[in-house]
Amino acid sequence: MIVLGIESSCDETSVAILKDDKLTANLIASQDFHTNYGGVVPELSSRAHLQIINPLVKSALKKSNIELNNVDLIAATAGPGLIGALLVGLTYAKGLALTSNKSFIGVNHIEGHIFSGFLMQQKPEFPFLSLVVSGGHTLLLLVNNFTEIYKLGSTVDDAVGEAFDKVAKLLGLGYPGGPKIQNAALQGNADKIDFPVSDLKQKLNFSFSGLKTAVLRYVQSQGGVDKLSIQNKNDIAASFQVAAVKALTRNVKRALELYEVKTISVVGGVAANAYLKSEITKLAEKYKKNVVIPDLQFCGDNAAMIAFRGKSLYENGVRDTLSCKPFPSLSENHFLEI
Amino acid sequence: MDMTNYLPTLSIETSDNICGACVYFDDTKYFTSKVILKHSHSEKLFEVINLVMKQAELDFSEIKSIAVSAGPGSFTGLRIGMAAAKGMAQSLSIPIITVPTFEALALQISNYLPENSSFIISNKVGKDDLYFAKFQINSNNFIFQTELKIIQKADFPKLSNNQLIFGNVNENKSQENLLSKTISAPDPEFVAKWAAINGDGKLIFDFDYLEPNYLKEFLVKEKKL
Ligand SMILES: Nc1ncnc2c1ncn2[C@@H]1O[C@H](COP(=O)(O)OP(=O)(O)OP(=O)(O)O)[C@@H](O)[C@H]1O
Ligand SMILES: [Mg+2]
Numbered sequence: 178m179i180v181l182g183i184e185s186s187c188d189e190t191s192v193a194i195l196k197d198d199k200l201t202a203n204l205i206a207s208q209d210f211h212t213n214y215g216g217v218v219p220e221l222s223s224r225a226h227l228q229i230i231n232p233l234v235k236s237a238l239k240k241s242n243i244e245l246n247n248v249d250l251i252a253a254t255a256g257p258g259l260i261g262a263l264l265v266g267l268t269y270a271k272g273l274a275l276t277s278n279k280s281f282i283g284v285n286h287i288e289g290h291i292f293s294g295f296l297m298q299q300k301p302e303f304p305f306l307s308l309v310v311s312g313g314h315t316l317l318l319l320v321n322n323f324t325e326i327y328k329l330g331s332t333v334d335d336a337v338g339e340a341f342d343k344v345a346k347l348l349g350l351g352y353p354g355g356p357k358i359q360n361a362a363l364q365g366n367a368d369k370i371d372f373p374v375s376d377l378k379q380k381l382n383f384s385f386s387g388l389k390t391a392v393l394r395y396v397q398s399q400g401g402v403d404k405l406s407i408q409n410k411n412d413i414a415a416s417f418q419v420a421a422v423k424a425l426t427r428n429v430k431r432a433l434e435l436y437e438v439k440t441i442s443v444v445g446g447v448a449a450n451a452y453l454k455s456e457i458t459k460l461a462e463k464y465k466k467n468v469v470i471p472d473l474q475f476c477g478d479n480a481a482m483i484a485f486r487g488k489s490l491y492e493n494g495v496r497d498t499l500s501c502k503p504f505p506s507l508s509e510n511h512f513l514e515i
Numbered sequence: 516m517d518m519t520n521y522l523p524t525l526s527i528e529t530s531d532n533i534c535g536a537c538v539y540f541d542d543t544k545y546f547t548s549k550v551i552l553k554h555s556h557s558e559k560l561f562e563v564i565n566l567v568m569k570q571a572e573l574d575f576s577e578i579k580s581i582a583v584s585a586g587p588g589s590f591t592g593l594r595i596g597m598a599a600a601k602g603m604a605q606s607l608s609i610p611i612i613t614v615p616t617f618e619a620l621a622l623q624i625s626n627y628l629p630e631n632s633s634f635i636i637s638n639k640v641g642k643d644d645l646y647f648a649k650f651q652i653n654s655n656n657f658i659f660q661t662e663l664k665i666i667q668k669a670d671f672p673k674l675s676n677n678q679l680i681f682g683n684v685n686e687n688k689s690q691e692n693l694l695s696k697t698i699s700a701p702d703p704e705f706v707a708k709w710a711a712i713n714g715d716g717k718l719i720f721d722f723d724y725l726e727p728n729y730l731k732e733f734l735v736k737e738k739k740l
Contacts, residue, residue, distance in 0.1 A: 268557045
């Protein structure tokens with residue numbers, strides 16, 4: 178079975194081709210120009226998607242040595258994401274599917290992230306614990322199989338990636354914040370400042386706005402960001418990173434005490450964070466679980482995960498019509514309640 | 516490149532409140548359908564296309580070109596049309612024709628007006644500006660009297676004095692002139708017809724980086740950090 182995947186939910190246009198279990202192309206065009214504006218400008222993002230989508234599809238087909246005719250399923254991200262951006266990839270994909278008479282599935286981007294570990298050599302084993310840590314989402318999920326996903330916890334305010342981005346901005350480190358914080362933290366002393374890790378009534382939920390505010394207060398107490406030395410900034414970055422990662426691993430640990438799983442899988446852009454990886458790996462060793470953290474190319478937004486999710490749904494009998502709608506956010510009850 | 520070799524064309528109109536498609540052979544044989552509904556073009560477009568294809572009893576392999584209403588208009592609407600056009604043209608290996616939206620609408624309007632009469636089409640852009648063009652009927656077709664441009668809303672009364680006005684600029688306005696209509700986008704058959712008349716030499720085979728005619732440059736407002 179051959180799947181063509183298309184992703185355009187934010188600032189990456191991506192096209193992938195999955196031939197049975199083999200990924201033959203995963204092309205990602207990143208819109209770097211947003212860095213000039215300190216964040217993604219939706220209109221510019223939509224314009225760029227429309228320009229690059231067709232060349233990417235052609236290259237992906239060529240790279241995989243196939244023609245559109247050989248494709249069995251076209252899977253495109255339907256949401257969550259920026260509506261204008263989603264519309265480009267989704268509508269383009271529908272146009273392809275209609276005229277080439279292929280099956281079509283509109284994929285949930287977050288479900289794409291959840292199953293992105295299956296693109297790795299060593300795949301998650303069901304049931305697994307999934308920690309989704311991206312720019313817009315922080316979720317802890319129990320995944321029993323490809324269609325049964327339980328929500329154990331989620332953030333009540335900011336997403337963890339958002340916290341990295343905001344703190345980086347606050348420290349004047351630039352955008353996107355995650356990698357900047359990670360780099361600064363390498364030179365910093367994490368024991369310097371004791372930032373709070375908030376605990377919620379719902380023990381598996383997360384909160385990051387208190388942490389962000391604590392960093393802001395600290396910066397203010399030092400006389401503002403302009404008064405900070407590079408070493409100060411590095412220490413703040415390192416201390417923040419430790420607190421943020423602690424908030425994540427603490428809940429993973431709690432979930433491990435409550436639910437029997439085979440694998441821990443950490444996915445989404447923040448899964449690229451080296452410190453988070455090492456802390457999760459330590460935890461997994463202690464609990465004797467496998468860890469699956471996708472490679473960098475599968476952590477951020479990519480079409481390979483969309484193609485894979487499309488395929489797993491297809492194999493479970495799912496088909497969408499071309500009236501499938503884009504949606505901006507994940508509905509509150511999208512996942513099953515435990 | 517003779518346009519007759521690229522008919523029937525499948526036209527798409529999504530630039531404003533109309534979501535429509537037409538399979539067009541010639542002025543005496545075409546199949547057209549539209550819905551008027553904002554914010555659901557991506558969902559409705561393919562239903563409309565399926566409908567006209569069924570009416571025409573055609574297989575997609577028999578479509579020779581895609582004529583897409585290319586703007587100006589709603590940015591998102593134009594992108595939906597262009598994204599669909601690219602997907603279909605790529606899969607069918609056929610060319611795209613970008614149809615100037617205001618010209619297709621002028622073509623439609625010229626059907627109903629006497630020789631030499633002139634009219635304005637003006638659609639809203641943002642809070643303070645308008646798309647604006649002035650046409651004159653000339654042997655069942657039209658010529659431009661004022662090229663398509665963006666004007667300030669404040670200048671509109673002066674520019675449109677005593678003129679027949681079409682476009683959504685008429686919305687919520689007491690109509691002085693009964694002939695004036697809020698019609699703001701062409702019906703899909705006129706998008707196709709424009710392509711059939713003007714398509715020679717305008718067929719785009721390499722549409723990789725093709726964009727709609729946004730007309731208005733997009734300026735990023737200063738964001739506070
Ligand atoms: N090394 C890193 N350490 C921490 N955070 C990182 C790192 N690399 C990337 N990130 C963060 O990952 C986020 C981007 O991830 P991703 O692309 O998955 O999110 P998104 O697609 O914008 O959001 P969503 O998938 O929720 O819609 C950003 O917030 C970025 O700062
Ligand atoms: Mg993402």
